[in-house]
Amino acid sequence: MMTAKKFLDNFGRSETLWMYACSRCGECVDVCPVYEKTSDKYTAPGFKIKKMRGLITKKLAPFTGSPSKESVEKVVKGLYECTLCGRCWSVCPYNYDLVELWEKARESAYGNGLAPESLQQVEEAIVTEKNIFKRPHSRRLDWTKDLDVPVGEKADTVYFVGCLMSYRGQLKPAASALASILNAAGESWTILKDEVCCGVPLKFSGATKQLDALMDTNIRAIEATGARKIVFSCPGCYRMFWQEYSKVLGKRVRMMHEIELIDELVKSGKIKFNGKLQERMTYHDPCELSRLSGVIDEPRNIIADIAKGFVELPNNKFNVACCGGGGLYKSVDTESSIGIAGERIAQAEQVGATILATACPSCIMTLGQAARSRKSKVKVIDFAEAVAQQIE
Amino acid sequence: MPKETSAPRKKYPPEVSKTTVIKGMLRTSLLDSAFHLLMAILLITGLIMDILGPWLGGWLHWMRQIAHGYLGAFFVLIFIVYLAKILYSKKMRTVLTATNYVDFLFYIAFVITGITIASVNSPWITYIPELAEVLAPIASYAPTIHITGTYVWILFSTVFPGGFLHGLASAYLIRHLKKRSKRGIQ
Incomplete structure (x- = not known):
């Protein structure tokens, strides 16, 4: 049963204070891949914070009434229309853990029966x-x-x-x-x-x-x-x-x-390569791996050994643009998710790559689907595949 | 594609400290940082002068002249640019609440009355002498509006969470930040 009134009840002092402290600089709005794609302001991180702050204020302040079901549903919809890629966190001047905030808000939404079916x-x-x-x-x-x-x-x-x-x-x-x-x-x-x-x-x-x-x-x-x-x-x-x-x-x-x-x-000499890929290869940093786990230099160390014609994508490394497949977004809005991935494939085409390696099964599925729907010549493969092909 | 960014590499989960917050604010926008810092200085010095003025009187002259006067004049310039930035930037307009816009009306009133009060001496009257004549009609009410308005604004932006509550929450959080990175398993 839907219980909109209890939404965000799991937020403690810390989350509440952070939402009031948000400096409304709007940096997160500019970099959100979903907002960029959909132009729906409820997907913009800063706008979601503004609305969640409003809901919490209604709970805390006297004489303001309780949050309406419609307003809660709009916020919840925005919460799930998110790839949890953490790009909003990467530009937040307060360095606030926005990924954790979205996850906690989703937990409350789910617990109150508000999550998408x-x-x-x-x-x-x-x-x-x-x-x-x-x-x-x-x-x-x-x-x-x-x-x-x-x-x-x-x-x-x-x-x-x-x-x-x-x-x-x-x-x-x-x-x-x-x-x-x-x-x-x-x-x-x-x-x-x-x-x-x-x-x-x-x-x-x-x-x-x-x-x-x-x-x-x-x-x-x-x-x-x-x-x-x-x-x-x-x-x-x-x-x-x-x-x-x-x-x-x-x-x-x-x-x-x-x-x-x-x-x-490779560094310990346990595996050696017998040559280098001749095709023009690029690498898409998975958000969870690069931005949220700090694995950025390692793939490039390996690529130097296995690929002759490596070329970087724009929006890469720590500032990588999400493929659109993160945070279960593909289950919520498949079309937009594939649309975001299509733009990444277009970037790979622009840099002249024929192989797009990545190191995340979700990215491979999403980017692969987008490449097929665009009839692109870019082949999406797992990083380990590229490595295995070159092992002696 | 969203705007290409070059945010410096950070560690997740974030290690949040006073330094990282202040550095982050300065890095993101000097204008934003200057606006917020000056607002805080003007509010604090204004309240000190109003509350402690009857006892400390002349001791607060330097504060009146420099921290509230000259910095106030600098704030006016920053505020004009800040307002222009908001009007220009869609992203900022997206995240502002109705209360924020009312806050800005208060700030405009503070700026006009502040300049009026300051116009009897420098800096405004020195560089724009015509101002004295323009502001003359409100000269006698300006100090009352300026001071009373400040308390009304504090009440307003506390009841409807706006600038004052945002300032308090920020100051409290920055003061108490001790959240350490949870990672360390590698």
Whole structure:
């Protein structure tokens, strides 16, 4: 049942003060990819803060009445029409953690039954089948067929595959590329026998009540392997782990994205390359990996070794423009999401690239879809694929 | 595509401290920082002069002349540019509330009455002598409007969260910032 009156009740003193402290400079408005695409002011970060401040004021101040259902619904719609890319945070002069603010507001919206139906289905899928696609949990390891992939063994390194890599056929080459890199480097590694969704889609949608159970399952499975290192292909899983799982796992287990691992393997001489890609290649920094996890230099170190004709995209590195696929935005407004990705593909075309490598399954899916719909010659691939092709 | 930016690399989750906030404000907009800083100085010095004036009298002369007078004159120039920026910039207009616009009406009243009060001596009368004649009709009311208006504005922008509450919230948060980065697992 919808309870608009309780929306934002989970905001404490800190969030409330920050919203009043916002200097209304509007820097965030200029850089928001969704606002740029839709021109709907309810998607503009600064405008959302203004409206949320208004809702909270109505709760706090006497004689102002309670927030109307319509105004709450408009704000909630704006909250979900967001890629959680963190670009608003990157330009905020107060350096306020706006990503956390949006996530917390979504949590309140979800808890009060205000979230879009498509995201409520995500929760149902994860609860029933432990993955975002509601595909049978028993088929999570199907991608490993005919591949040299150790499952549920004792090992030094766990490869946490994630839902997208496990279930999306389009991404199988990416997952198998990382498997071949780990094998080529002679790493002692395994994937989990009973891996379940890391929980990041629940965090993004605000359905955080189910998180503990998922985290518990994954943590027990990781501990059973005795691993001291976890590697991820998905920056969403990666951030979920270093932000949430690390509270339980502490410093016992080192967490790294595949790009960080590959960079280390190259530096230590465990993998060597036999040549360089001849095609003109560019790299799209996934927001979760570059801006929100600080992995910016590592891919470029590797690219220097594997690509001859590398060219940078505009809006890159820390200031990267989102592909449009983050924060479950694609489930909320597919057309705009693909539209934003289309602009990124257009930029790749403008710099003359024929290969667009990225290191995020969600970015690959979104950018790939946009490239197909534009009939673009730009081929979107996973970073690990580009690396695996050049290994001796 | 959204505007290409060159924001300096920061660490997420943000490490928020007094220094990062002040640096961030200065980096983002010198005009915005100057406007807010001068507003704070003028409000604080104005209140000190009004509340403590009867006891401290001549001791506050330097404050009246420099911190409230000359800085006030500088504020007028900054305020004009700031207003122009708001009118020009769609992004700023998007984030301002109705209360903010009423705040600006108060500021305009403070600027006009402030110049009127200051016009009996420098700096305005020195450079624009014609002002004395223009402002003459309100000369006798200006101090009352200026002071009373300040208290009305404080009340107004507290009840309807506006500039004063924004200032208090900012000052409180900046004073108490101690949020450290939660990362450190690498």
